[in-house]
Amino acid sequence: MADAQATPLPSILLIGCGKMGGAMLEGWLAEGLAPSVVVDRHRDTLPAPHRLVRDVADLPADFRPALIVLAMKPQKVAAAIAAVAPLATHAPVLSVLAGRTVGGLTDALRAHMPPGAHPVIIRSMPNTPAAVGEGMTVSYAPPCASAAQRALCDRVLSAVGQTAWVTHEDDINVVTAISGSGPAYVFLLAELLEQAGIEGGLPPALARQIARQTVSGAGVLMQRSGIDADELRRNVTSPGGTTQQALSVLMAPDAWPATLHAAVRAATERAHELAS
Known part of the structure; x- marks a missing residue:
């Protein structure tokens, strides 16, 4: 594990803190995390300097995360997309939503962004052993994702276990059936x-x-x-x-x-x- 004080993880906007989102958050907090924001209706507390809000509509106006992580329930996706679209103009989006494709999420984000905007979505499939730092996360990055954006996501995900990448998004379905399930x-x-x-x-x-x-x-x-x-x-x-x-x-x-x-x-x- 890295020296948390010397090399903290970058600031993260985590939307959804259920079993998977919560598992990842615990790993990030243990690793050392720059001031971040978690959106969740059920979590009670979050250690300072991190901030907890109940709804995406309540995101702090001054918050500019380095990475946006979507881990909410599927029915919450539409509201979250609309709220994070302005932030996604400068920060990549890491999706751990089962079944949601890069293309589908990209189109949804673009509907709330200025013409010509190009959000970057990286899709990942973690599993529940992430809760004890023994997760297996496999990710897919589209061609528009930079090496730095891939490295950022890999660093964040490796805080909760092992990571790997696939070159074809469709392979995530097989990954879901093996390591996810x-x-x-x-x-x-x-x-x-x-x-x-x-x-x-x-x-x-x-x-x-x-x-x-x-x-x-x-x-x-x-x-x-x-x-x-x-x-x-x-x-x-x-x-x-x-x-x-x-x-x-x-x-x-x-x-x-x-x-x-x-x-x-x-x-x-x-x-x-x-x-x-």
């Missing part, structure tokens, strides 16, 4: 392991403990070791042992190989449907 798949695995433990006769508290620690510990091992997932799997699998017996069920053609791929395809298709 992926934590839910992992949590489901922990949930099912816990249930299996209880059904096998373990006390519920013990089943919960070993299921959660097994899932989280395996993730840490995979991350820190740098070893390919398939090799790590083979390392656990003794020939003719219990793991091999279980994997013979899970890796049957109509089991995980088929169902997980089908699940990701379904999520990707839904992301395409929501795009606007």
Whole structure:
């Protein structure tokens, strides 16, 4: 992590501070953040020198952020676009709105800007582990975005985890299905392991403990070791042992190989449907 006092993150206008917006904000505050403004109806406090307002109509007239982050609920987009349009003439907009395309947001902003204005929208898909600094955020920048604007967004996003970029915006739909929705798949695995433990006769508290620690510990091992997932799997699998017996069920053609791929395809298709 950078020295917060020596290199604070630039001033940010964050619109929406729910699960994702709040997760990112906590990471930014921990990193060190220049005076910023958060727009949210539900958050109670914000440490000084940052300012909290309840509505985009109440944005301080003297505030000029280096970056505008859209993280509100979809039904709030229209009002937010109208309010931030004047600021977007000099600051890039980072959108973490699922399904909202760069083109759609650009057209919406231009409707509230002087003729010839060229707002810069960078689209990102973070995930909820950002709340503990372990997020995975993948972004797309259109050709009009400068290297400095990309670097600004990357710096802000890397404060809450790892970052990567795609060169085609449509790839964000696949990213959404894997890393955006992926934590839910992992949590489901922990949930099912816990249930299996209880059904096998373990006390519920013990089943919960070993299921959660097994899932989280395996993730840490995979991350820190740098070893390919398939090799790590083979390392656990003794020939003719219990793991091999279980994997013979899970890796049957109509089991995980088929169902997980089908699940990701379904999520990707839904992301395409929501795009606007």
